Amino acid sequence: MDWLELELSIEYDQHKRRKRYNKTNIQRRTKRLQKQEQIYPDLLMSTQGKQNERAETARSNTVDFHNNIFIDHYEDEQQDFIHLNEYTLQNDNENHDEIIGNLSFHIYDDSEDNEQALSCDDGSNEASALPLHHYTCNTTLDYCEKFMIIARQSHISKIHTNSFLSLIKSGLPVPNTMPSTEKQIRDLLGVQELFTKRSVCLLCSLDFDYKQITCPRCSTSNKTRVAFVYDGDIEVIIKNVMLRLYSNIDEYKVKIKANDDVDKTRDIPFGSINVMNKNHKLIIFGVTGDCPAISLICNFINHNGYYCCWFCFIKGEHIGQKRQYRYSSLILRTAEQYSKGSKKAERKKNNIYGHLGKTMLDDILDLPLPNAVVIDYLHVTLLGHAKAIILSIYRQLKPIQREQLNIQLRNQKFPHFFNRKIRSMDNFAFVKGTEVRNLLFYGLLPHMNLLLPSEQYAHLALYVIAIRLLHSGHIFGNKTNEIADRLFSRFYVDHELFYDQLQPFKLHLHAHYSYMYETHGSLCNLGCFGQESFIGAISSEHHGTRYYGDSITYYYNIDLCIQRKKIRKATIDGPYDLSSTTPNDYDYMNRIHSSLCMCTDLSSCCLIYRRFIMKNETFHSLIYNRRQTSVSYFVQYSLANGAIEYRFGIIELFFVCNSVNYAIIKHHRIKELCSNFFKNSCYYHLLKKPIDSMYFILQKDHCQIDVVRTDYINNHCIVVEKNDYLFVTNILSYSEHD
Incomplete structure (x- = not known):
């Protein structure tokens, strides 16, 4: 164990100890308050009931007394009430109500001294452990944590955050320990300043204080010549992240030691590579x-110029005021040719086959260009050519067909983990990449089979199947990229037959997907979804400021603090959500139980569940009534481990018998092969094998009930209901759907 792991272990143990102590203190405080309410019920009732009686008369006599009571209340609440009882017993019954009334009035008076005594500015543990006010057991720290989480999720500015704090504080009983500004909350939560800001002169490379307007050396006052640099404390950031994920790291270490790659991550430790006690570059x-x-x-010509491809020497043609890149055999650029071209362009200050000069990446990347360039399928495919051909097809349809298609797309149902469904094509102006992906993979072929001519429909299937093969992993083993390349090459060759002047540079880049799949992996692992989300987060949080760097670092400090305090819930495979029904409520359970168990006590032997977690994915059943419109109960499964034949059906319920997990599934038989739709097409021989492994035509009614072990359930399915059959496709990759 190295020093970092040892330090993280110590911090993790201290964190658990503090959490245990806080829980014990809260329980003890709650018991004391309950005991005090039982001993002094009349005192508390009269305090609330006579808050305005004869306030001015006795206020001067009770100010110092009440301050002492309130401050000592959190140090020793039991002793406080003893002092209070001794004080009140010295007065006769006539003055008793007057004193209590004055005491109650003083509680609702906004005393500055009391607020200073209970201020949270210092962020100390003593202040954070205090209750929010007299009438609650919620601590100030817990309340402020929840408030800050909601404020960050709402993307409200600092000004509005302070306004909300002021409003909340004004509605709480006084005195209270609620912070009045966002700065006080940040101090209370222990938000660390992980970034330092400095200015760098771009002319002389001098570092100077960012508050200075001009460079001390060259005295430049041009703002474009000064760059702001934010330096982060990487060691603290990494330690905080590792501390938060410490339990997950330990769990992953166990899997690595057992070489148990259940999730098929194909991570480095699962490749039999020894990474322990060795230095790796x-x-x-x-x-x-x-x-x-x-x-x-890359210092290359833009994507609408001649020779703009980084991988090959395709020139392009100027047709109809557009640059078109028709299909042609690829003449690839080698790393040596790429390097020579960039150096020649740098020397001659001219365009040399797309090169405009050398690039800064030459001194940074360890892989040579162009091999180090990774095509982003989010922009090239989803927001690029896929979106273009979808809109082109939509314009070819008749108005009544368009309306029918939009209704079908809006009504299509998905599993519960699809955060974005399918957007109708009449609302495609600001479509998201995930929406195009869902339409391309799960909606285009099921909904277009009756709207397009057979040849155009088959030609579209070439593109959809090719992208799905490259996106979803090794479906056909090492031949996956070869099959996808053949499909796309034929799609590219015949592209002009169905789409007019729609062969831009983004279409040509698809020809290099096969090589990129072989060298970099599946498309689901290469998209810029994370970067796009980060840019979107920045745009939604700047709140009108021109200083994006300050905004990013400010909110990053808060987010990292909130994430560090979150408790990660481990997802454990197994039954989930016990049903209120009993096995006796189902007629077939007696027969099923007798075939699985020798006992006669059905109720105690079998337990019914609504949901089940398998491979970190949640599956629903028909008895789960809170599923709303999601369909997470239609699955692909097999009857035995390693079986070649796959079945499809609807999960009616889950049950556990003799510590073995089962699912009762209504089996829908395959009606015909999906490739039968393309029998009359010239693309039939290319489509038959891949499309029959991804899309299925099922009977609309189930034919039998299968009792299946949950280990044999493979994945969720997307179902499109037709007049006399079900058009079904299975989900091959979950990595982008969360």
């Missing part, structure tokens, strides 16, 4: 982004 693998970004950082 970390290489900078590649660069990715949309076409303008890649062209800019």
Whole structure:
């Protein structure tokens, strides 16, 4: 165990100890309050009932007394009430109500001294452990944590956060320990300043204080010549992240030791590579982004110019005021040719086959260009050519067909973990990449089979199947990329037959997907979804400020603090959500139980469940009534481990018998092969094998009930209901759907 793991272990143990102590203190405080309410019920009732009687008369006599009571209340509440009882017993019954009334009035008076005594500015443990006010057991720290989480999820600015705090504080009983500003909350939560800001002169490379307007050396006052640099405390950030994920890291270490790659991550430790007690070199693998970004950082001609491909020497043609890239055999650029071209362009200050000069990546990347360029399928496929052909097909349809298609798309149902469904094509202006992906993979072929001519429908299937093969992993083993390349090549060759002047540079880049799949992996692991989400988060949180760097670092400090305090719930495979029904409520359970167990006590032997977690994915059943419109109960399964034949059906319920988990599934038989739709097409021989492994035509009614072990359930399915059959496709990759 190295020093970092040892330090993390110590911090993790201290964190658990503090959490245990806080829980014990809360329980003890609650018991004391309950005991005090039983001993002094009349005192508490009269305090609330006579808060305004004769206040001015006795206020001067009780100010100092009440301050002492309130401050000592959190140090020793039992002793407080003893002092209070001794004080009140010295007065006769006539003055008793007057004193209590004055005491109650003083509680609702906004005393500055009391607020200073209970201020949370210092962020100390003593202040954070205090209750929010007299009439609650909720601590100030817990309340402020929940408030800050909601404030961050709502993306409200600092000004509005302070306004909400002021409003909440004004509605609480006084005195209270609620912070009045966001700065006080940050101090209470222990938000660390993980970034330091400095200015760098771009002319002389001098570092100076960011508060200075001009460079001390060259005295430049041009703002474009000064860059702001934010330095992060990487050691603290990594330690906080590792501390938060410590339990997950330990769990992953157990899997690595057992070489148990259940999730099929294909991570380095599961490849029989010894990473312990050995030094390994970390290489900078590649660069990715949309076409303008890649062209800019590679110092290459933009994507609408001649010879704009980084991988090959395709020139392109100018047709109809557009640059078109028709299908042709690829003449690839080698790493040596790429390097020579960039150096020649740098020397001659001219465009040399797309090169505009050398790039800064030459001194950064460990892989040579163009091999280090990773095509981003989010922009090239989903927001690029896929979106273009979908809109082109939509324009070819008749108005009544368009309306029918939009209704079907809006009504299509998905599993519960699909955060974005399918957007109708009449609302495609601001479509998201995930929406195009869901339409391309799960909605386009099921809904278009009756709307398009057979040849155009088969030609569209070439593109959909090719992208799904490259996206979803090794479906056909090492031949997956070869099959996808054959499908796309034929799609590219015949593209002009169905789409007019729709062969841009993004279509050509698809021809390099096969090589990229072989060298970099599946498309589901290469998209820029994370970067796009980060940019979207920045745009939604700047709140009108021009200083994006300050905004990013400010909210990052808060988010990291909140994440560090979150308790991660481990997801354990197994039954979930016990049903209120009993096995006797189902007629077939007696027969099923007798075939699985020798006992006669059905109720105690079998337990019914509504949901089940398998491979970190939740599956629903028909008896789960809170599923709303989601369909997470239609699955692909087999009857035995390693069986070649797969079945499809609807999960009616889950049950446990003799510590073995089962599912009762209504089996829908395959009606015909999906490839039968393309028998009259010239693309039939290319489509038959891959499309029959992804899309299925099932009978609409179930034919029998299968009792299946939950281990034999493979994945969820997307179902499109037709007039006399079900058009079904299974989910092959879950990595982008969460």
